[in-house]
Amino acid sequence: MIQDLLFDRSYVNGKWTNEGNSTFDVLNPVNKEKIATILDGGTVITKKAIQAANKAFKPWAKSTAKYRSTILEKLNELLIQNTDVLAEIMTLESGKPINESKGEVTYAASFIKWFAEEGKRVYGDVIPSHTEDRRIVVIKQPIGVIAAITPWNFPLAMITRKVGPALAAGCSVIVRPTYETPLSALALAHLAEKAGFPPGVFNVIVGKDSATMGKILCESDLVKKISFTGSTEIGRILMKQSASTLKKLSLELGGNAPFIVFDDADIDKAVEGAVVSKFRNAGQTCVCVNRMLVHEKVYDEFTLKLIKAVSKFKVGNGMDQDVNIGPMINTKAVEKTLSFVEDAKTKGGKILIGGNAIDDCFFEPTIIGNASDDMIFSKEEIFGPVAAIYKFSTDQQAIQMANDTIYGLASYFYSQNISRCWKVAEQLEYGMVGINEGLISTEVAPFGGVKASGQGREGSKYGIEDYLEIKYMCFGNIN
Ligand code: SIN
Numbered sequence: 305m306i307q308d309l310l311f312d313r314s315y316v317n318g319k320w321t322n323e324g325n326s327t328f329d330v331l332n333p334v335n336k337e338k339i340a341t342i343l344d345g346g347t348v349i350t351k352k353a354i355q356a357a358n359k360a361f362k363p364w365a366k367s368t369a370k371y372r373s374t375i376l377e378k379l380n381e382l383l384i385q386n387t388d389v390l391a392e393i394m395t396l397e398s399g400k401p402i403n404e405s406k407g408e409v410t411y412a413a414s415f416i417k418w419f420a421e422e423g424k425r426v427y428g429d430v431i432p433s434h435t436e437d438r439r440i441v442v443i444k445q446p447i448g449v450i451a452a453i454t455p456w457n458f459p460l461a462m463i464t465r466k467v468g469p470a471l472a473a474g475c476s477v478i479v480r481p482t483y484e485t486p487l488s489a490l491a492l493a494h495l496a497e498k499a500g501f502p503p504g505v506f507n508v509i510v511g512k513d514s515a516t517m518g519k520i521l522c523e524s525d526l527v528k529k530i531s532f533t534g535s536t537e538i539g540r541i542l543m544k545q546s547a548s549t550l551k552k553l554s555l556e557l558g559g560n561a562p563f564i565v566f567d568d569a570d571i572d573k574a575v576e577g578a579v580v581s582k583f584r585n586a587g588q589t590c591v592c593v594n595r596m597l598v599h600e601k602v603y604d605e606f607t608l609k610l611i612k613a614v615s616k617f618k619v620g621n622g623m624d625q626d627v628n629i630g631p632m633i634n635t636k637a638v639e640k641t642l643s644f645v646e647d648a649k650t651k652g653g654k655i656l657i658g659g660n661a662i663d664d665c666f667f668e669p670t671i672i673g674n675a676s677d678d679m680i681f682s683k684e685e686i687f688g689p690v691a692a693i694y695k696f697s698t699d700q701q702a703i704q705m706a707n708d709t710i711y712g713l714a715s716y717f718y719s720q721n722i723s724r725c726w727k728v729a730e731q732l733e734y735g736m737v738g739i740n741e742g743l744i745s746t747e748v749a750p751f752g753g754v755k756a757s758g759q760g761r762e763g764s765k766y767g768i769e770d771y772l773e774i775k776y777m778c779f780g781n782i783n
Contacts, residue, residue: 309389314345314510315493317356318503323349328483328512333399333631334621334665340397342486346511350480350520353507357449357476358526360504365446365474369424372472376420379499383413383464383492390491392623394459397485399631399665400585401622412461414747415468415763422768423472439779444772446474447552448528451521453480453514453542455534456633457588459488465751465762466531466554471506473771478527479508480517482534484633486510522546529553529771533590536711536756554760554770556752558685559713560594562706563742564728565606566699567599569718570740575609577742578691581716583617583669584743586629587689588637590757591714591736591745594686595675596693597702603695607673610691611657617669619662629689631665641667641688648672648679648692658690683709699728707733713753716742735761 314321324343332339364372383390391405400408431440452466459481467477481489486508493508511517518538521527522545531554532542539557546553563581565574582593598606622630632638642661649655658670667688675682675692686692696702706715716738719725729737735753738744745751750761760770 306389306392309386309393309491309494310340310487311490311494312340313343314349314353315490315497315508316349316353317360317507318497321345321349321352323352324511330397330484330487332396333633336665340487342483342510344511345509346513347516347520349509349511350517353478353509354449354521354524354526356504357478357507360502361446361449361476364476364502364505367474369426369472369474372474373420373423375500376416376423376468376472379496380413380417380420382495382499383409383416386491386495390460390488393487393491394485395622395630397487398456398459399622399633401627401630402625404585405622408458408461411745411747412464415461415464418747418763419468419472419768422469422765426473426768426772437780437782439782441777441779443775443777445775447771447773448475449478449526450475450529450531450771451478451480451527453518453521453530453532453534454482454489456482456484457585459485460492462533463489463492465767467506469762469768470531470771471501473768475529475771476505477507478521479506480514480521481508481510482514483510483512518542519545522551523548525549527551531760531770532556536758539758552770554762555758556590556760556762557713557756557758558711559590559592559753559757560683560685560709560711561591561714561716563593563596564702564706564717565596565598565602566702566717566719566721566724567601568720568724569602570720571602571605571609573740574606574718575613577716577718577738577740578610579613579742581738581742582691583614583629583689586632586667588633588687592687593691593716594681595705596691597696597705598693599702600695600697603693607656607671607693611671614657614669614671614691619666619669629669632667632688635664637688638664638667641686641690644679644681644684644686644688645670645672645690648675648681651676651679653679653692677705677708685711699724703728703731707731710756711753712755713757714738714744
């Protein structure tokens with residue numbers, strides 16, 4: 305039952321707190337109806353959570369990796385057992401189609417499972433010494449209290465991708481989900497409690513004032529690391545605010561993903577990849593394609609096939625099983641998408657399908673042909689269901705266009721020529737490259753970007769390193 309996993313307040317030090325002088329509402333993006341009223345923990349709860357996590361850190365860090373792994377495994381089981389209810393909560397608060405929400409719960413659990421295993425393999429090193437009487441050993445230790453600041457587009461998986469490695473490494477965590485989608489995070493807190501995390505190890509704080517809560521976390525000496533997923537603009541602010549404490553940061557920020565279709569591509573496969581990588585979550589993911597760069601020889605074929613695929617989409621309430629494009633997160637997002645489309649129209653863009661806001665919740669899946677580099681979406685992230693198609697004629701031109709952005713998160717291309725694949729993949733200035741593949745996210749691979757898309761990696765064997773410090777020990781006078 306959905307009620308069993310619905311909570312309305314912060315979870316700190318193993319308790320649902322009564323802290324807070326005001327409330328805020330969580331709205332369903334599909335109709336703007338209230339689905340919950342949340343007690344705003346604000347400044348007070350942020351400070352309490354820091355104290356609680358700090359107190360819990362040392363015993364948690366001292367516990368064995370095997371013990372921590374057992375609790376994480378239990379949490380993974382609970383997430384899987386509760387997939388349907390968690391997905392329902394997620395769709396209610398984020399608008400995501402229910403099947404995508406179910407997919408996200410599985411994706412979220414996969415990080416917990418992966419790091420439950422990976423935490424047991426945090427090996428150090430023995431280094432051949434530079435003198436006869438010394439021995440050099442390297443160990444890895446948890447960083448300390450970490451704060452995870454997470455977005456609305458993946459209300460669960462962006463949390464587990466951060467707290468999975470942190471908890472496995474021996475860090476205590478404070479999760480600050482965005483105020484639009486706190487319910488998935490609070491449900492996770494409940495499941496974490498059931499899984500057996502000791503009080504203070506896993507805290508979730510909810511409040512509307514992200515700026516103040518974020519600042520307190522950044523400026524606290526007790527918080528040793530911030531892991532953030534969100535916009536580049538906010539990433540920069542968090543980095544500035546963290547300067548006084550020289551805090552470590554993992555930042556998964558904005559993107560401007562190119563999707564290149566070369567003239568030797570399998571066009572049907574490219575269309576399949578383009579659909580999934582552009583329209584997942586109504587285009588509201590950091591790895592969604594922003595610019596489709598298509599070779600002039602295959603431009604017409606690719607475009608026609610893409611229009612055909614997009615014309616089959618059903619837009620509507622994500623709770624309906626057959627809907628594949630849900631609402632956008634809020635009216636501002638609809639307005640922003642529309643402004644990008646209008647801008648493209650005035651600069652020669654051709655609307656091939658869609659192009660309109662349906663109302664203040666939904667935007668039509670849209671394809672714009674004849675895109676050019678003076679259009680806003682050439683530089684800025686669309687974050688909506690709009691595909692912009694550009695034409696190119698040489699490999700070098702495609703690579704230059706792809707790299708002509710401050711961002712460097714995900715990129716994609718389609719070609720059947722293995723040497724072209726290697727050469728292009730090596731030249732793309734991105735943290736991730738999908739080669740003949742439109743869906744690249746998985747717990748086993750390092751997710752993250754370069755340039756203004758951030759720093760650090762999440763998932764994979766690399767993901768846990770972001771939560772560990774290296775300590776070198778020199779044993780002297782060994783005679
Ligand atoms: C994101 O949009 O930030 C994450 C997308 C993903 O994990 O696939």
